[in-house]
Amino acid sequence: MGPKAFIKEYWRLILLILFVTAALVALFYPGGIMADDAVVEDEVDDTASNLEYGIDLDGGTRISAPITGLVAEDIDAGIVDEDGSVDHDRSSSLEDAIYEELDLETGDASVTITDDGTVSAEIYTDEVSEEEFAAVLQDQGVDVDEDDIRSGVSAQTRAQMIDTIQDRVNEAGLTGGTAYEEDTLGEGYYIVTEVPDMDPDELRELLEERGIVELQAYYQTDDGSYTNETVLTGEEIDTVDAPRSSEENPGYEVPISVDGSAAPGYQDRLNELGFTSEGQGQCDLSGVGGEVEFQGEYDRSQYCLVTVVDGEAIDAHSMGPRLADNMNAGTWQDDPSFFMGAPELDQAQLLSVNLRAGSMPAPLDFSQEQTLSVEPALADQFKLYSLLIGGLSILAVSGMVFLRYRNPKVAMPMILTATAEVVILLGFAALIRMPLDLSHVAGFIAVVGTGVDDLIIIADEVMDEGEVSSQRVFESRFRKAFWIIGAAAATTIIALSPLAVLSLGDLRGFAIITILGVLIGVLITRPAYGDILQRLLTDR
Secondary structure, three states: OOOHHHHHEEEHHHHHHHHHHHHHHHHHHHOOOOOOOOOOOOOOOOOOOOOOOOOHOOOOEEEEEOOOOOEOOOOOOOOOOOOOOOOOHHEEEEHHHHHHHHHHOOOOEEEEOOOOEEEEEEOOOOOOOOHHHHHHHOOOOOOOOOEEEOOOOOOOOOHHHHHHHHHHHOOOOOOEEEEEEEOOOOEEEEEEEEOOOOOHHHHHHHHOOOEEEEEEEEEEOOOOOEEEEEEEEEHEEEEEEOOOEEEOOOOOEEEEEEEOOHHHHHHHHHHHOOOOOOEEOOOOOOOOOOOOOOOOOOOOOOEEEEEEEEEEEEEEEEEEEEHHHHHHHHHHHHHOEEEEEOOOOHHHHHHHHHHHHOOOOOOOOOHOOOOEOOHHHHHHHHHHHHHHHHHHHHHHHHHHHHHOOOHHHHHEEEHHHHHHHHHHHHHHHOOOOEEEHHHHHHHHHHHHHHHHHHHHHHHHHHHHOOOOOOOHHHHHHHHHHHHHHHHHHHHHHHHHHHHOOOOOOOOHHHHHHHHHHHHHHHHHHHHHHHHHHHHHOOOO
């Protein structure tokens, strides 16, 4: 038999073997096939498989909270022309007016434009009413009223929130963490963050920080007073290294490099303000004690570079001579790197995480949070019980199958095929790094049950009508059974699809696993079982 004839003859079995092999590789290949580069390099995974577990099976915390904000969506602000061109000056002026009229802090307002030209104006604070927001927009020529303003933010901002939180969790070295949105059916959206092996206070601290990082120049103006001027933002920082102890100043420092497009402007502004000349080494402020205390009067002129996170000055330091000389010579912009400071290690680590992950567009409203926390010891019990229940379900099904048929030729392939289905499903979960929870375990058990049900239908349909005397008789009966299985699978998928699509918590995980199991069964394992049964019961 040639290769083509062999493949044509055994393609169902070959397909099953390939999928099982791929699943085993995904489960046990060191580091996983789709390794997550965001995980810290020195983290050691001591588990036997590449499966990841959610908070139910690994311990940890889930926090759900809405986003603080007001949004006016799909507004006609004269920003997008009929031909689709965008007036960026008009967008900037509208955003500046919102900041000025409502006296907002940095990062508390934005005007967003989607790819289809939809314009939204948003503010991220609970200190402004719908009426006040609408009044500001009306003053800028936008045709809106109070009823057009709703609580929350746009879909684009929610997506940015989820991406930023996911990046922040990854940059903190927390494997298995995930973030997603959950529709509360008419009451807006909640952002859900799940992180294994972390208590609620730690996760809340990670999420409370919006991560708006600025470097401000603190200097004396011509009238003798002092001012803070933002000279660099987090978005203008290109790369960030791990924090380390400072060699020149007390505290810690985070090595960074500035984006090439922002470096010349930063260099020129510090030269212009005198930081690189008479301002060298002239800063008597520090972040020791948790914050920078600005006094207003000093024995000498102050030239301080102040690290600000979410509006709070956490550290201040002077311009060093080497950095100042490079900026004076105009060569620093060719290799634009320096250090941002923090007085404590935990602040430096959080600063590094915020710079790597970026700032969250809006804050979360923790006054409406919903928290679920599972201790690691309890999660280990859940994991053990899940394994026992899974094993018992397979043993129970195996026993019933043997009692029903009393024929190893029928029963053994049935059990092996059902087990292969679970292995393929586990391999898929390991491949995409799906954090497994109790709801997924319930889905696996349901897959075993429905899978064996379908295999019993095949065996009964083939055997109950008398002895299988030929290949033609077998195929006729198998097709009849497969139509029944296909109809049942379609019904299951249709029934569970709403649960898989809607954000209904644990029900979603159960529905997704069950649907995937049904698809794997209909497309891979059921045809393979039919092929095995045909070869055992006929002369083929």
